[in-house]
Amino acid sequence: MDTSHIITALDIVAAQDADVAAGLSLVGYPEPRLRPHGFNTLLSIIVSQQISKEAAGAIQARLEALNPGGQAESFLALGPEAIRAAGLSRPKVAYAVGLADAIASGTLNLQAVATLPDDQAVAAIMGLKGFGRWSAEIYCMFSLQRQDLFPGEDIALQEAMRRLKGLPSRPDAKQARLMAENWSPHRSAMAVFLWHYYRGAPA
Structure with a gap:
Protein backbone atom coordinates (compact mmCIF):
# COMPACT_ATOMS: atom_id res chain seq x y z
CA MET A 1 0.00 0.00 0.00
CA ASP A 2 1.68 3.17 -1.17
CA THR A 3 0.68 6.69 -0.15
CA SER A 4 -1.76 7.10 -3.03
CA HIS A 5 -3.57 3.87 -2.19
CA ILE A 6 -3.83 4.73 1.50
CA ILE A 7 -5.25 8.19 0.79
CA THR A 8 -7.78 6.84 -1.71
CA ALA A 9 -8.87 4.02 0.61
CA LEU A 10 -9.23 6.28 3.65
CA ASP A 11 -11.18 8.87 1.68
CA ILE A 12 -13.63 6.15 0.63
CA VAL A 13 -14.05 4.97 4.22
CA ALA A 14 -14.32 8.54 5.55
CA ALA A 15 -17.15 9.27 3.12
CA GLN A 16 -19.14 6.51 4.84
CA ASP A 17 -17.89 6.84 8.43
CA ALA A 18 -18.07 10.26 10.10
CA ASP A 19 -15.74 9.16 12.92
CA VAL A 20 -13.01 8.29 10.42
CA ALA A 21 -13.54 11.62 8.66
CA ALA A 22 -13.14 13.43 11.99
CA GLY A 23 -10.05 11.38 12.80
CA LEU A 24 -8.44 12.27 9.49
CA SER A 25 -9.10 15.95 10.15
CA LEU A 26 -7.38 15.59 13.52
CA VAL A 27 -4.24 13.60 12.67
CA GLY A 28 -4.03 13.54 8.87
CA TYR A 29 -3.00 10.65 6.65
CA PRO A 30 -0.45 8.05 7.78
CA GLU A 31 2.77 7.19 6.02
CA PRO A 32 2.81 3.84 4.20
CA ARG A 33 4.45 0.81 5.77
CA LEU A 34 6.32 -1.15 3.12
CA ARG A 35 8.59 -4.06 3.98
CA PRO A 36 10.50 -6.48 1.75
CA HIS A 37 9.10 -9.91 1.02
CA GLY A 38 11.26 -12.70 2.41
CA PHE A 39 13.21 -14.29 5.23
CA ASN A 40 14.63 -11.16 6.87
CA THR A 41 11.21 -9.57 7.32
CA LEU A 42 9.77 -12.72 8.84
CA ILE A 59 18.99 -7.22 17.79
CA GLN A 60 17.89 -7.22 14.16
CA ALA A 61 20.91 -5.10 13.21
CA ARG A 62 23.25 -7.59 14.90
CA LEU A 63 21.61 -10.52 13.12
CA GLU A 64 21.85 -8.78 9.76
CA ALA A 65 25.53 -8.05 10.41
CA LEU A 66 26.08 -11.76 11.05
CA ASN A 67 24.09 -12.70 7.95
CA PRO A 68 24.55 -9.82 5.48
CA GLY A 69 23.12 -11.77 2.55
CA GLY A 70 19.86 -12.25 4.40
CA GLN A 71 19.45 -15.82 3.20
CA ALA A 72 17.86 -18.59 5.25
CA GLU A 73 20.62 -21.06 4.38
CA SER A 74 23.45 -18.81 5.60
CA PHE A 75 21.44 -17.98 8.72
CA LEU A 76 21.22 -21.69 9.56
CA ALA A 77 24.98 -21.97 9.16
CA LEU A 78 25.48 -19.47 12.00
CA GLY A 79 24.34 -22.02 14.56
CA LEU A 99 11.73 -20.40 10.06
CA ALA A 100 15.08 -20.60 8.29
CA ASP A 101 14.86 -24.38 8.02
CA ALA A 102 11.33 -24.23 6.59
CA ILE A 103 12.44 -21.80 3.89
CA ALA A 104 15.75 -23.53 3.13
CA SER A 105 14.11 -26.95 2.87
CA GLY A 106 11.24 -25.68 0.73
CA THR A 107 8.63 -26.59 3.34
CA LEU A 108 7.61 -22.94 3.18
CA ASN A 109 7.69 -21.56 -0.36
CA LEU A 110 7.41 -17.80 0.03
CA GLN A 111 6.93 -17.23 -3.69
CA ALA A 112 3.96 -19.59 -3.63
CA VAL A 113 2.58 -17.95 -0.48
CA ALA A 114 2.58 -14.61 -2.30
CA THR A 115 0.10 -16.01 -4.85
CA LEU A 116 -2.38 -17.40 -2.31
CA PRO A 117 -5.68 -15.78 -1.28
CA ASP A 118 -5.49 -13.81 1.97
CA ASP A 119 -6.82 -16.50 4.29
CA GLN A 120 -4.55 -19.17 2.83
CA ALA A 121 -1.49 -16.91 2.92
CA VAL A 122 -2.15 -16.10 6.58
CA ALA A 123 -2.64 -19.80 7.36
CA ALA A 124 0.63 -20.72 5.63
CA ILE A 125 2.59 -18.27 7.78
CA MET A 126 0.75 -19.40 10.91
CA GLY A 127 1.99 -22.91 10.19
CA LEU A 128 5.40 -21.76 11.40
CA LYS A 129 6.14 -22.16 15.09
CA GLY A 130 6.18 -18.75 16.76
CA PHE A 131 3.84 -17.11 14.26
CA GLY A 132 0.33 -16.40 15.45
CA ARG A 133 -2.41 -14.69 13.52
CA TRP A 134 -1.13 -11.18 14.32
CA SER A 135 2.36 -11.96 13.03
CA ALA A 136 1.03 -13.59 9.87
CA GLU A 137 -1.34 -10.73 9.10
CA ILE A 138 1.38 -8.12 9.67
CA TYR A 139 3.61 -9.89 7.15
CA CYS A 140 0.82 -10.21 4.61
CA MET A 141 -0.16 -6.55 5.00
CA PHE A 142 3.27 -4.96 4.80
CA SER A 143 5.29 -7.42 2.70
CA LEU A 144 2.63 -8.91 0.43
CA GLN A 145 0.63 -5.66 0.30
CA ARG A 146 -2.69 -7.33 1.11
CA GLN A 147 -5.34 -4.62 1.31
CA ASP A 148 -8.15 -6.10 3.38
CA LEU A 149 -6.65 -7.55 6.57
CA PHE A 150 -7.12 -6.32 10.12
CA PRO A 151 -4.99 -7.67 13.01
CA GLY A 152 -7.65 -7.36 15.68
CA GLU A 153 -5.41 -8.74 18.44
CA ASP A 154 -3.28 -5.59 18.30
CA ILE A 155 -3.75 -3.63 21.54
CA ALA A 156 -2.89 -0.29 19.94
CA LEU A 157 -5.54 -0.84 17.26
CA GLN A 158 -8.10 -1.73 19.90
CA GLU A 159 -7.31 1.40 21.90
CA ALA A 160 -7.40 3.58 18.78
CA MET A 161 -10.83 2.17 17.93
CA ARG A 162 -12.03 3.00 21.44
CA ARG A 163 -10.90 6.61 21.09
CA LEU A 164 -12.10 7.02 17.51
CA LYS A 165 -15.55 5.61 18.22
CA GLY A 166 -15.92 7.05 21.74
CA LEU A 167 -16.42 3.61 23.26
CA PRO A 168 -16.61 3.15 27.05
CA SER A 169 -14.00 0.38 26.94
CA ARG A 170 -11.48 -1.10 24.56
CA SER A 184 -13.88 -3.76 4.10
CA PRO A 185 -12.31 -3.89 1.51
CA HIS A 186 -10.01 -1.22 2.97
CA ARG A 187 -9.21 -2.74 6.36
CA SER A 188 -5.43 -2.74 5.92
CA ALA A 189 -5.40 1.00 5.20
CA MET A 190 -7.63 1.53 8.22
CA ALA A 191 -5.23 -0.45 10.41
CA VAL A 192 -2.36 1.79 9.28
CA PHE A 193 -4.51 4.84 9.97
CA LEU A 194 -5.49 3.61 13.43
CA TRP A 195 -1.84 3.08 14.44
CA HIS A 196 -1.22 6.65 13.29
CA ALA A 203 -6.31 9.73 24.97
Missing part, protein backbone atom coordinates in the same frame (compact mmCIF):
# COMPACT_ATOMS: atom_id res chain seq x y z
CA LEU A 43 12.82 -12.92 11.11
CA SER A 44 12.27 -9.31 12.21
CA ILE A 45 8.71 -10.19 13.22
CA ILE A 46 10.05 -12.90 15.53
CA VAL A 47 12.67 -10.52 16.91
CA SER A 48 10.13 -7.78 17.67
CA GLN A 49 7.67 -9.93 19.60
CA GLN A 50 7.11 -8.65 23.16
CA ILE A 51 10.10 -6.28 23.29
CA SER A 52 10.54 -2.58 22.62
CA LYS A 53 11.03 -1.22 19.13
CA GLU A 54 14.51 0.01 20.09
CA ALA A 55 15.62 -3.36 21.49
CA ALA A 56 14.23 -5.18 18.47
CA GLY A 57 16.06 -2.84 16.11
CA ALA A 58 19.37 -3.43 17.87
CA PRO A 80 22.01 -21.49 17.54
CA GLU A 81 24.66 -20.14 19.92
CA ALA A 82 25.72 -17.32 17.60
CA ILE A 83 22.08 -16.41 17.06
CA ARG A 84 21.48 -16.47 20.81
CA ALA A 85 24.51 -14.23 21.38
CA ALA A 86 22.93 -11.59 19.13
CA GLY A 87 20.27 -11.13 21.80
CA LEU A 88 17.43 -13.53 21.03
CA SER A 89 15.81 -15.52 23.81
CA ARG A 90 16.08 -19.30 23.56
CA PRO A 91 12.45 -19.71 22.40
CA LYS A 92 12.99 -17.07 19.71
CA VAL A 93 16.19 -18.81 18.60
CA ALA A 94 14.13 -21.95 18.09
CA TYR A 95 11.49 -20.02 16.14
CA ALA A 96 14.14 -18.31 13.98
CA VAL A 97 15.95 -21.57 13.22
CA GLY A 98 12.62 -23.24 12.44
CA PRO A 171 -12.93 -3.77 22.23
CA ASP A 172 -11.41 -7.23 22.41
CA ALA A 173 -9.97 -8.93 19.33
CA LYS A 174 -13.27 -10.47 18.25
CA GLN A 175 -15.15 -7.20 18.68
CA ALA A 176 -12.43 -5.25 16.86
CA ARG A 177 -12.56 -7.59 13.88
CA LEU A 178 -16.35 -7.37 13.80
CA MET A 179 -16.26 -3.56 13.87
CA ALA A 180 -13.60 -3.51 11.15
CA GLU A 181 -15.85 -5.45 8.78
CA ASN A 182 -17.60 -2.14 8.10
CA TRP A 183 -14.35 -0.87 6.54
CA TYR A 197 -4.30 7.85 15.19
CA TYR A 198 -3.19 5.99 18.32
CA ARG A 199 0.04 7.99 18.38
CA GLY A 200 -1.51 11.35 17.50
CA ALA A 201 -5.00 11.57 18.97
CA PRO A 202 -5.80 12.61 22.55
Whole structure:
Protein backbone atom coordinates (compact mmCIF):
# COMPACT_ATOMS: atom_id res chain seq x y z
CA MET A 1 0.00 0.00 0.00
CA ASP A 2 1.68 3.17 -1.17
CA THR A 3 0.68 6.69 -0.15
CA SER A 4 -1.76 7.10 -3.03
CA HIS A 5 -3.57 3.87 -2.19
CA ILE A 6 -3.83 4.73 1.50
CA ILE A 7 -5.25 8.19 0.79
CA THR A 8 -7.78 6.84 -1.71
CA ALA A 9 -8.87 4.02 0.61
CA LEU A 10 -9.23 6.28 3.65
CA ASP A 11 -11.18 8.87 1.68
CA ILE A 12 -13.63 6.15 0.63
CA VAL A 13 -14.05 4.97 4.22
CA ALA A 14 -14.32 8.54 5.55
CA ALA A 15 -17.15 9.27 3.12
CA GLN A 16 -19.14 6.51 4.84
CA ASP A 17 -17.89 6.84 8.43
CA ALA A 18 -18.07 10.26 10.10
CA ASP A 19 -15.74 9.16 12.92
CA VAL A 20 -13.01 8.29 10.42
CA ALA A 21 -13.54 11.62 8.66
CA ALA A 22 -13.14 13.43 11.99
CA GLY A 23 -10.05 11.38 12.80
CA LEU A 24 -8.44 12.27 9.49
CA SER A 25 -9.10 15.95 10.15
CA LEU A 26 -7.38 15.59 13.52
CA VAL A 27 -4.24 13.60 12.67
CA GLY A 28 -4.03 13.54 8.87
CA TYR A 29 -3.00 10.65 6.65
CA PRO A 30 -0.45 8.05 7.78
CA GLU A 31 2.77 7.19 6.02
CA PRO A 32 2.81 3.84 4.20
CA ARG A 33 4.45 0.81 5.77
CA LEU A 34 6.32 -1.15 3.12
CA ARG A 35 8.59 -4.06 3.98
CA PRO A 36 10.50 -6.48 1.75
CA HIS A 37 9.10 -9.91 1.02
CA GLY A 38 11.26 -12.70 2.41
CA PHE A 39 13.21 -14.29 5.23
CA ASN A 40 14.63 -11.16 6.87
CA THR A 41 11.21 -9.57 7.32
CA LEU A 42 9.77 -12.72 8.84
CA LEU A 43 12.82 -12.92 11.11
CA SER A 44 12.27 -9.31 12.21
CA ILE A 45 8.71 -10.19 13.22
CA ILE A 46 10.05 -12.90 15.53
CA VAL A 47 12.67 -10.52 16.91
CA SER A 48 10.13 -7.78 17.67
CA GLN A 49 7.67 -9.93 19.60
CA GLN A 50 7.11 -8.65 23.16
CA ILE A 51 10.10 -6.28 23.29
CA SER A 52 10.54 -2.58 22.62
CA LYS A 53 11.03 -1.22 19.13
CA GLU A 54 14.51 0.01 20.09
CA ALA A 55 15.62 -3.36 21.49
CA ALA A 56 14.23 -5.18 18.47
CA GLY A 57 16.06 -2.84 16.11
CA ALA A 58 19.37 -3.43 17.87
CA ILE A 59 18.99 -7.22 17.79
CA GLN A 60 17.89 -7.22 14.16
CA ALA A 61 20.91 -5.10 13.21
CA ARG A 62 23.25 -7.59 14.90
CA LEU A 63 21.61 -10.52 13.12
CA GLU A 64 21.85 -8.78 9.76
CA ALA A 65 25.53 -8.05 10.41
CA LEU A 66 26.08 -11.76 11.05
CA ASN A 67 24.09 -12.70 7.95
CA PRO A 68 24.55 -9.82 5.48
CA GLY A 69 23.12 -11.77 2.55
CA GLY A 70 19.86 -12.25 4.40
CA GLN A 71 19.45 -15.82 3.20
CA ALA A 72 17.86 -18.59 5.25
CA GLU A 73 20.62 -21.06 4.38
CA SER A 74 23.45 -18.81 5.60
CA PHE A 75 21.44 -17.98 8.72
CA LEU A 76 21.22 -21.69 9.56
CA ALA A 77 24.98 -21.97 9.16
CA LEU A 78 25.48 -19.47 12.00
CA GLY A 79 24.34 -22.02 14.56
CA PRO A 80 22.01 -21.49 17.54
CA GLU A 81 24.66 -20.14 19.92
CA ALA A 82 25.72 -17.32 17.60
CA ILE A 83 22.08 -16.41 17.06
CA ARG A 84 21.48 -16.47 20.81
CA ALA A 85 24.51 -14.23 21.38
CA ALA A 86 22.93 -11.59 19.13
CA GLY A 87 20.27 -11.13 21.80
CA LEU A 88 17.43 -13.53 21.03
CA SER A 89 15.81 -15.52 23.81
CA ARG A 90 16.08 -19.30 23.56
CA PRO A 91 12.45 -19.71 22.40
CA LYS A 92 12.99 -17.07 19.71
CA VAL A 93 16.19 -18.81 18.60
CA ALA A 94 14.13 -21.95 18.09
CA TYR A 95 11.49 -20.02 16.14
CA ALA A 96 14.14 -18.31 13.98
CA VAL A 97 15.95 -21.57 13.22
CA GLY A 98 12.62 -23.24 12.44
CA LEU A 99 11.73 -20.40 10.06
CA ALA A 100 15.08 -20.60 8.29
CA ASP A 101 14.86 -24.38 8.02
CA ALA A 102 11.33 -24.23 6.59
CA ILE A 103 12.44 -21.80 3.89
CA ALA A 104 15.75 -23.53 3.13
CA SER A 105 14.11 -26.95 2.87
CA GLY A 106 11.24 -25.68 0.73
CA THR A 107 8.63 -26.59 3.34
CA LEU A 108 7.61 -22.94 3.18
CA ASN A 109 7.69 -21.56 -0.36
CA LEU A 110 7.41 -17.80 0.03
CA GLN A 111 6.93 -17.23 -3.69
CA ALA A 112 3.96 -19.59 -3.63
CA VAL A 113 2.58 -17.95 -0.48
CA ALA A 114 2.58 -14.61 -2.30
CA THR A 115 0.10 -16.01 -4.85
CA LEU A 116 -2.38 -17.40 -2.31
CA PRO A 117 -5.68 -15.78 -1.28
CA ASP A 118 -5.49 -13.81 1.97
CA ASP A 119 -6.82 -16.50 4.29
CA GLN A 120 -4.55 -19.17 2.83
CA ALA A 121 -1.49 -16.91 2.92
CA VAL A 122 -2.15 -16.10 6.58
CA ALA A 123 -2.64 -19.80 7.36
CA ALA A 124 0.63 -20.72 5.63
CA ILE A 125 2.59 -18.27 7.78
CA MET A 126 0.75 -19.40 10.91
CA GLY A 127 1.99 -22.91 10.19
CA LEU A 128 5.40 -21.76 11.40
CA LYS A 129 6.14 -22.16 15.09
CA GLY A 130 6.18 -18.75 16.76
CA PHE A 131 3.84 -17.11 14.26
CA GLY A 132 0.33 -16.40 15.45
CA ARG A 133 -2.41 -14.69 13.52
CA TRP A 134 -1.13 -11.18 14.32
CA SER A 135 2.36 -11.96 13.03
CA ALA A 136 1.03 -13.59 9.87
CA GLU A 137 -1.34 -10.73 9.10
CA ILE A 138 1.38 -8.12 9.67
CA TYR A 139 3.61 -9.89 7.15
CA CYS A 140 0.82 -10.21 4.61
CA MET A 141 -0.16 -6.55 5.00
CA PHE A 142 3.27 -4.96 4.80
CA SER A 143 5.29 -7.42 2.70
CA LEU A 144 2.63 -8.91 0.43
CA GLN A 145 0.63 -5.66 0.30
CA ARG A 146 -2.69 -7.33 1.11
CA GLN A 147 -5.34 -4.62 1.31
CA ASP A 148 -8.15 -6.10 3.38
CA LEU A 149 -6.65 -7.55 6.57
CA PHE A 150 -7.12 -6.32 10.12
CA PRO A 151 -4.99 -7.67 13.01
CA GLY A 152 -7.65 -7.36 15.68
CA GLU A 153 -5.41 -8.74 18.44
CA ASP A 154 -3.28 -5.59 18.30
CA ILE A 155 -3.75 -3.63 21.54
CA ALA A 156 -2.89 -0.29 19.94
CA LEU A 157 -5.54 -0.84 17.26
CA GLN A 158 -8.10 -1.73 19.90
CA GLU A 159 -7.31 1.40 21.90
CA ALA A 160 -7.40 3.58 18.78
CA MET A 161 -10.83 2.17 17.93
CA ARG A 162 -12.03 3.00 21.44
CA ARG A 163 -10.90 6.61 21.09
CA LEU A 164 -12.10 7.02 17.51
CA LYS A 165 -15.55 5.61 18.22
CA GLY A 166 -15.92 7.05 21.74
CA LEU A 167 -16.42 3.61 23.26
CA PRO A 168 -16.61 3.15 27.05
CA SER A 169 -14.00 0.38 26.94
CA ARG A 170 -11.48 -1.10 24.56
CA PRO A 171 -12.93 -3.77 22.23
CA ASP A 172 -11.41 -7.23 22.41
CA ALA A 173 -9.97 -8.93 19.33
CA LYS A 174 -13.27 -10.47 18.25
CA GLN A 175 -15.15 -7.20 18.68
CA ALA A 176 -12.43 -5.25 16.86
CA ARG A 177 -12.56 -7.59 13.88
CA LEU A 178 -16.35 -7.37 13.80
CA MET A 179 -16.26 -3.56 13.87
CA ALA A 180 -13.60 -3.51 11.15
CA GLU A 181 -15.85 -5.45 8.78
CA ASN A 182 -17.60 -2.14 8.10
CA TRP A 183 -14.35 -0.87 6.54
CA SER A 184 -13.88 -3.76 4.10
CA PRO A 185 -12.31 -3.89 1.51
CA HIS A 186 -10.01 -1.22 2.97
CA ARG A 187 -9.21 -2.74 6.36
CA SER A 188 -5.43 -2.74 5.92
CA ALA A 189 -5.40 1.00 5.20
CA MET A 190 -7.63 1.53 8.22
CA ALA A 191 -5.23 -0.45 10.41
CA VAL A 192 -2.36 1.79 9.28
CA PHE A 193 -4.51 4.84 9.97
CA LEU A 194 -5.49 3.61 13.43
CA TRP A 195 -1.84 3.08 14.44
CA HIS A 196 -1.22 6.65 13.29
CA TYR A 197 -4.30 7.85 15.19
CA TYR A 198 -3.19 5.99 18.32
CA ARG A 199 0.04 7.99 18.38
CA GLY A 200 -1.51 11.35 17.50
CA ALA A 201 -5.00 11.57 18.97
CA PRO A 202 -5.80 12.61 22.55
CA ALA A 203 -6.31 9.73 24.97
